[in-house]
Amino acid sequence: MNGGQTQLTPVPNVNFLPERDVGFMPILECRSLGIDFGGLTAVNDFNLAIGRMEIAGLIGPNGAGKTTVFNLLTKVYKPTRGAILLNGVDTLDKTSVQVSKMGIARTFQNIRLFVNLSVEDNVKIGLHNQIKYSEISGILRLPSYWRQEKKARDHARELLSIFDMQNLAEMKAGSLPYGAQRRLEIVRALAANPSLLLLDEPAAGMNPSETAELMDNIVKIRDTFQIAIFLIEHDMQLVMGICEGVCVVNFGNIIAKGTPNEIRNNPEVIEAYLGKGFARDFESRKH
């Protein structure tokens, strides 16, 4: 009986949520999350909560482990330590497919569309689990097939219209311009009906006006679908412009969490990532 001799350690788990979301279960909660690749610790002691309708940002220098965090959340990698709670439910031992069904959808840093298929089919593949008819009724084309396919088609067009892409529906996804491919990936992820949307560098390769439009659209998506959005981005205009909470990682560890304002003036973040003079530049560019 050594129950009384257990060492009690304080758990460093300070999470912030937007005031609006405090009364609700956080959509995502990471507790001491970590992963090692062989001897290399890629992510360590990652603690974060994201509110029900929060737009949260994850920033940091290249190789800091940002995409690894996304891969942990979507179960592409199995965490070595720690827990991920989606809407309060532990995702231990869940597969990518299962967490997708639990309401997490993502885009990829290097775009991963189904390039040989049409834009509409890409979205319909995102709708896969919303379309309910069996393989048999698909082969025999029973009434449920026609009904559900029509619904899926309308739904796909509707989702494409968020980015004003409904006219491109017949095009091959691979032949779209780069910016449109990024937007299509977001539409496909949205089609999976997520409650948490992960965007991996959504503005990469976009020009300033496209980025501005994307920012409006991200906020619009959050408001229309009432979901949380967690994004990795290097474009500070975007991160500082729309994120409510920002989390900064470096060498796999969180070095700061807070509002964009706090992050911008945090000396450690300036040292590791933003660079001196960032706050001044940012202010002058804004005006």
Added chain:
Amino acid sequence: MKKLSRAAKTDIFTYLLATAGFLAAQCIQGAGLMSSSLKGQLVPICAYVVMAISLNLTVGILGELSLGHAGFMSIGSFSGVVAAVALEPVIPAPEIRLASAMVIGAVCAGGAGILIGVPVLRLRGDYLAIVTLAFGEIVLNLTNCLYVGTDSQGLHISMLTSAEALGLASDGRVIINGPVGASGITRLSSFTAGFILILITLFIVQNLVNSRTGRAILAVRDNRISAESVGISVTKHKMIAFVLSAVLAGAAGVLFALNMNTIVPTKFNFNTSILILVFVVLGGLGKIWGSIIAAAVLTVLPEALRGFSNYRMLAYAIVLILIMLLTNSPFIKSVLGRMRVPFNGRRNT
């Protein structure tokens, strides 16, 4: 009228192509212009067309290489032959007996497909090619020492060295005699039956591809990681495509076997698997109508090249290479591309 999608147009074109081929063959046959050797090829052509379409499902649509498709055909053939003999007293009508034999052959081949698919399709990479290659050889060796007979007491099966081991009663009949194969088969298959099987195959494969499941299969082929990220189970959809492909190959095997007097296990060797793969690759991966044309043309070709006598296979190889060069030439592609514009009404780029 509602505008048809490009996929629907391709589907209809494929049905029309098959029907046109069937009617043309019937007309030529009716007019008495068909050589007897070609007449004998009609049912095998149908069987090979179904084989090519079903292999296209695995190789072209699912994107997994399978090198043992003849194995499924073999399983279908022999179980179909046994079923046809065993059902003779129960179902006298030959058409219904053929259909039942096809169902039994298809189910047996599908079972083998599940057996292979469950362990292998969980893996990533080219394992399916390796395992199906081995599967083809295993089936070949097993059917080589398979003895099946029937008598008043029912079916007897033995994997021993001779037909005597079956211990048949005096009224017994050996159906499959090891390496000698099955002989004295009642011919149940007909060209019409083959055509109907092609139509059924087209119906199943094309409708599947244009459904939710088919899109998921294409998604798995194009990008496994993003398919999983939208909640599509990779293993499940690989299984559906692979097992369905095995099922259809089994049915084709029954059609093929019940057209012959004698069928030997070595008919379904590695060469046959590769031959079917050649149909699929030459016809175009994922293009069902391409598989139909390639299978039909390449089955007739050796007959048509009979005039070259000893150089027949040399000529066959040259024709193969020419077709491959022609279908990949940028000139031909641009001509076809220009033809497609009036066909679809508008250019989609």
